[in-house]
Amino acid sequence: MCINVYKIILLVCMCCVGIFWISCSGNSDDSEQTEVILSVDKNTLTADGKDIITFTVMHAGIDVTADAIIRSVMDGQTLDGNTFSTSKAGTYAFEASYGKYVSKLITVVAKSTSGTVSNFVRRICAMEFTGTWCAMCPAGMTRLNYLISSSYEGIVYLMSFHVDGTSADPMTIEQSSILSRKFAISGYPSCVVDMRGTMGLSENYSVMRAIFNESLEKYPAHCGVAISSVYNEVDSEAKVTVKVTSEKTADYRLVLYVVENGLKYQQNDGGNYRDYTHNHVVRKLLSASVEGDKLGQIAEDKEEVKEYTVALDDTWKAENLSFYALVMDENGYVNNLAVCEAINGNADYEYVND
Structure with missing residues (x-):
């Protein structure tokens, strides 16, 4: 009878360790999936007010674009949707936020119709x-x-x-x-x-x-x-x-x-x-x-x-x-x-x- 009790105790301990290990592993995986990734379909557009670029926001491998906020860091304005167009040539920087997470910046260049904007990134x-x-x-x-x-x-x-x-x-x-x-x-x-x-x-x-x-x-x-x-x-x-x-x-x-x-x-x-x-x-x-x-x-x-x-x-x-x-x-x-x-x-x- 005592042996059975010891076996039961041992089994319970092993289960607890297993659950703890799984729980810890799950937390680690979750932390690796918290990054918000902002991407764009192209890095240049023509500054004619018609050409557009389209942004996509991913979180934990899921497309969350519809629920994310995409912001121009140049003027702090939030995009209405996930597209951007402009009639003003220059370099523009954007970031996306989803819940408490914020993406890294990405830059795009709007080229003037005369083609005077550089192909080199401006620092x-x-x-x-x-x-x-x-x-x-x-x-x-x-x-x-x-x-x-x-x-x-x-x-x-x-x-x-x-x-x-x-x-x-x-x-x-x-x-x-x-x-x-x-x-x-x-x-x-x-x-x-x-x-x-x-x-x-x-x-x-x-x-x-x-x-x-x-x-x-x-x-x-x-x-x-x-x-x-x-x-x-x-x-x-x-x-x-x-x-x-x-x-x-x-x-x-x-x-x-x-x-x-x-x-x-x-x-x-x-x-x-x-x-x-x-x-x-x-x-x-x-x-x-x-x-x-x-x-x-x-x-x-x-x-x-x-x-x-x-x-x-x-x-x-x-x-x-x-x-x-x-x-x-x-x-x-x-x-x-x-x-x-x-x-x-x-x-x-x-x-x-x-």
């Missing part, structure tokens, strides 16, 4: 001017990071130029002051977009969006940029190769910067100094000047290649470094850019239809 350069002494700078950076991550992820690339102020900033470089004077920066924090327009970081989000959108809509790319780095750990050196292909015959200049994440310094935050992790910090200019190295005239559909050998400073951490290649047009504005990691990073040309 925007945001130069933030800041300092460890600046009490309002952490709040400004938080606002800028939120705007980029929520509406311009993978579109806007941030660079932080540190300047001296009421006290010295340990991350300042000479070019920060040169650019600050060039753009007549009078208050901190401030941001310069594509080396063209300046905006304060306490502006209303709609004002900041309008400046980013202006770059996408009024100043389309007419070149593509690719960048790669081959890192030699023994010599603490990187060979950086930048390629530029133009869609029209035009003059270009190239500006190359070293940018580092994860720098820890005290920061004035609302009047109180505290430990702070600084990201996107510009560490060095690799070109001859902030105006860039001359690439000369690049003919239509031709490629220009420029190489740099970069000796990494002992104070830098190679695993936290990236190279930013900004390609300037004949007016001195950033037409397009590419970014790669210092340790064997590679960012090839990115096309709208990829």
Whole structure:
């Protein structure tokens, strides 16, 4: 009789373990199915008000388009249905939400009827001017990071130029002051977009969006940029190769910067100094000047290649470094850019239809 009792107890325990295992496995599978995926039937359309693109929203392998919300992150407007058309040429970004889940951004390009919109994905350069002494700078950076991550992820690339102020900033470089004077920066924090327009970081989000959108809509790319780095750990050196292909015959200049994440310094935050992790910090200019190295005239559909050998400073951490290649047009504005990691990073040309 006792043996039977023990057998029953053992059987119950085994069943409980089995149920627990199944339950845990079920939870794991469920968590893997929570992603919302937004897709589009084509990445380009003609900006004639008639051509349309159609979105599909999937969740856990099920088409939930009819119950999802599709939103243009450029202006915050929700689509009426799952199609989009426009008569205004430019790059547009969208995201979808279903319940509490939000998809990753996808971008589409509306080409003008004259065919002037680029086949290359357009990237925007945001130069933030800041300092460890600046009490309002952490709040400004938080606002800028939120705007980029929520509406311009993978579109806007941030660079932080540190300047001296009421006290010295340990991350300042000479070019920060040169650019600050060039753009007549009078208050901190401030941001310069594509080396063209300046905006304060306490502006209303709609004002900041309008400046980013202006770059996408009024100043389309007419070149593509690719960048790669081959890192030699023994010599603490990187060979950086930048390629530029133009869609029209035009003059270009190239500006190359070293940018580092994860720098820890005290920061004035609302009047109180505290430990702070600084990201996107510009560490060095690799070109001859902030105006860039001359690439000369690049003919239509031709490629220009420029190489740099970069000796990494002992104070830098190679695993936290990236190279930013900004390609300037004949007016001195950033037409397009590419970014790669210092340790064997590679960012090839990115096309709208990829």
